[in-house]
Amino acid sequence: MDEKIVEQSMQLILYAGAGRSMVVEAVQNLLEDDDVVKAREAIAVAGKEIGKAHEIQTELMAAECDGKSVEKSILLIHAQDHFMSALTVRDMGLLMTKMYEKLKK
Secondary structure, eight states: OOHHHHHHHHHHHHHHHHHHHHHHHHHHHHHHHOOHHHHHHHHHHHHHHHHHHHHHHHHHHHHHHTTOOOOOOHHHHHHHHHHHHHHHHHHHHHHHHHHHHHHHO
């Protein structure tokens, strides 16, 4: 297995997982402390972690588009799953924050 792909896959999992966890924590904290601004700020920080994962994904896609062989493995597929779920959780966290704020008014 290509060592670079293994490293990139693990980094994708790390950044996406950290970002996803940060969003969940932000929403949980919102329910406890009622601070919408703090929740949005925490989700923005989480988005930066997820953005690091996106950079890795973009690098892999660009390499393949440039004709370089990118080894597909279960690990890389798993990493992509983590990334996509992190994006979904981030988007839902933002929607939940908006909904929370609207319902509080």
